[in-house]
Amino acid sequence: MDDLFDDLDRSSPVPLYFQVARQIEQAIEGGKLPPGSRLENEITLADRLGLSRPTMRRAIQQLVDKGLLVRKRGVGTQVVHGQVTRPVELTSLHDDLAAHGQRPSTQVLLHEVVPAPGEVAASLAVAEGSPVLHLRRLRCSGDEPLAVLENWLPEQFTDLTEASLGERGMYQLLRSRGVGMRVARQRIGARRGTTEECRLLQENRGSPLLTMERTTHDDSGRAVEWGRHVYRASRYAFEVTLVDR
Amino acid sequence: MDDLFDDLDRSSPVPLYFQVARQIEQAIEGGKLPPGSRLENEITLADRLGLSRPTMRRAIQQLVDKGLLVRKRGVGTQVVHGQVTRPVELTSLHDDLAAHGQRPSTQVLLHEVVPAPGEVAASLAVAEGSPVLHLRRLRCSGDEPLAVLENWLPEQFTDLTEASLGERGMYQLLRSRGVGMRVARQRIGARRGTTEECRLLQENRGSPLLTMERTTHDDSGRAVEWGRHVYRASRYAFEVTLVDR
DNA sequence: TACGTCTATTTGTCATGACATATCCTTGAC
DNA sequence: GTCAAGGATATGTCATGACAAATAGACGTA
Numbered sequence: 001m002d003d004l005f006d007d008l009d010r011s012s013p014v015p016l017y018f019q020v021a022r023q024i025e026q027a028i029e030g031g032k033l034p035p036g037s038r039l040e041n042e043i044t045l046a047d048r049l050g051l052s053r054p055t056m057r058r059a060i061q062q063l064v065d066k067g068l069l070v071r072k073r074g075v076g077t078q079v080v081h082g083q084v085t086r087p088v089e090l091t092s093l094h095d096d097l098a099a100h101g102q103r104p105s106t107q108v109l110l111h112e113v114v115p116a117p118g119e120v121a122a123s124l125a126v127a128e129g130s131p132v133l134h135l136r137r138l139r140c141s142g143d144e145p146l147a148v149l150e151n152w153l154p155e156q157f158t159d160l161t162e163a164s165l166g167e168r169g170m171y172q173l174l175r176s177r178g179v180g181m182r183v184a185r186q187r188i189g190a191r192r193g194t195t196e197e198c199r200l201l202q203e204n205r206g207s208p209l210l211t212m213e214r215t216t217h218d219d220s221g222r223a224v225e226w227g228r229h230v231y232r233a234s235r236y237a238f239e240v241t242l243v244d245r
Numbered sequence: 246m247d248d249l250f251d252d253l254d255r256s257s258p259v260p261l262y263f264q265v266a267r268q269i270e271q272a273i274e275g276g277k278l279p280p281g282s283r284l285e286n287e288i289t290l291a292d293r294l295g296l297s298r299p300t301m302r303r304a305i306q307q308l309v310d311k312g313l314l315v316r317k318r319g320v321g322t323q324v325v326h327g328q329v330t331r332p333v334e335l336t337s338l339h340d341d342l343a344a345h346g347q348r349p350s351t352q353v354l355l356h357e358v359v360p361a362p363g364e365v366a367a368s369l370a371v372a373e374g375s376p377v378l379h380l381r382r383l384r385c386s387g388d389e390p391l392a393v394l395e396n397w398l399p400e401q402f403t404d405l406t407e408a409s410l411g412e413r414g415m416y417q418l419l420r421s422r423g424v425g426m427r428v429a430r431q432r433i434g435a436r437r438g439t440t441e442e443c444r445l446l447q448e449n450r451g452s453p454l455l456t457m458e459r460t461t462h463d464d465s466g467r468a469v470e471w472g473r474h475v476y477r478a479s480r481y482a483f484e485v486t487l488v489d490r
Numbered sequence: 491t492a493c494g495t496c497t498a499t500t501t502g503t504c505a506t507g508a509c510a511t512a513t514c515c516t517t518g519a520c
Numbered sequence: 521g522t523c524a525a526g527g528a529t530a531t532g533t534c535a536t537g538a539c540a541a542a543t544a545g546a547c548g549t550a
Binding site: 052055058 | 502503504505506507511512513514
Binding site: 054070075081181183186187191208209217219238243 | 280281299312314315316317320323324325326370425426427428429430431432433434435436437451452453454455462463464465466467468478479481482483484485486487488489
């Protein structure tokens with residue numbers, strides 16, 4: 001019980017609360033903290049690690065937000081029962097696939113700069129008619145088609161090349177240009193696929209598809225991207241963790 | 246700019262950071278803080294309200310988590326562009342509908358206590374074969390059917406009556422019994438509806454439906470409920486806000 | 491003009507200390 | 521034996537103080 005933690009690196013740029021959170025998370029994944037088990041109280045833990053209580057609290061809170069821990073006032077902190085799943089985070093489909101050991105590939109179906117139509121302009125909060133980059137891509141995992149991704153990006157990104165989009169995910173490209181994406185609002189629904197969508201995705205005509213509409217904002221609050229995606233319902237699902245605070 | 250805030254009530258049981266967060270939120274909704282506008286720096290704000298900086302930070306952070314604000318080190322805090330939507334929270338469909346002024350109603354299709362099948366037992370983290378309450382309900386909004394809700398609850402809730410479930414939402418019932426729900430993991434997908442589902446939902450045969458599988462845990466980390474729901478894709482969608490921290 | 495440097499501003503991280511409050515368990519009274 | 525009161529324990533809230541680091545703008549130099 002006592003050797004749950006390795007030493008902390010106070011010279012590292014990685015914040016202390018983050019180092020601690022990761023160690024607790026690993027302890028949970030590794031079975032050292034089985035589901036339902038109780039953590040020591042935060043004051044003792046902080047003491048043992050030579051940390052202040054706020055720092056310790058922040059580490060624990062981070063895992064509560066991830067849905068791994070549950071706290072109850074006057075009682076303590078416990079590990080949540082049940083299998084640990086991976087929640088959706090602010091990543092792209094491309095990154096998700098790569099992280100799961102898949103081999104993502106992309107085929108650019110459409111790549112054009114057009115004047116922003118009304119709906120697009122409203123979602124991106126740019127002037128109607130201002131130049132935007134309109135993309136339509138087919139995303140595959142291995143040999144299997146997985147999703148049709150349609151996106152619009154504001155003027156500052158109209159120089160993204162078709163070739164670069166074929167190789168690296170859109171989020172990766174944006175990040176490498178120094179864009180700090182912070183918030184995304186998604187709307188997840190379902191509908192029958194169009195004939196063309198089903199053809200692209202190698203599904204039978206009229207198959208049910210999972211739809212996702214998303215606006216992503218950067219660290220200045222400006223819209224960076226608006227997208228309408230359709231996924232093969234037979235191969236894809238969204239996972240979400242909700243926490244009440 | 247200066248009269249953004251009402252006075253704070255230090256005797257109220259509502260935490261100060263929460264009172265502040267709500268006031269900022271109202272200022273955003275009311276247009277006093279338009280999209281893209283910058284907040285004063287947190288030290289000044291804290292001073293003006295007679296608060297400490299950590300408390301002010303916590304208020305702001307709460308709104309960042311909700312996707313309303315965006316912060317950037319060395320720069321400041323800004324209001325996110327774009328329409329403000331309501332993210333899904335840890336509420337039931339019943340509560341959601343009621344909050345939107347709809348008139349939710351429920352028809353209990355099935356209400357039985359059965360020995361937990363393997364899959365259910367695993368999701369609820371109870372012994373296989375232990376008694377569980379198995380529910381199947383049709384949820385309507387006004388006159389329109391909206392979803393078929395199938396749920397399993399562990400032994401301690403097997404005494405929930407069919408009548409009570411017809412009147413109040415399941416989450417409401419659980420809360421009134423002192424259950425503090427804290428974490429839920431959802432998996433959102435899509436598929437074609439079965440013949441019976443489509444009949445219940447008054448959809449054409451084979452219509453696409455939005456599916457949701459969910460496990461809810463209470464503040465002790467124990468599973469409280471496992472559910473498999475199907476929603477009419479033509480009338481329902483999930484909204485999710487993701488924040489990168 | 492163009493470029494790099496310095497500085498002011500702002501958020502990020504961390505420590506210490508205090509009191510409030512929910513919960514559980516023990517103890518004691520009836 | 522049952523119920524109520526009280527204490528122990530843990531998390532929740534809040535204040536104060538300090539330093540680190542990223543950013544943007546001003547300034548000076550080539």
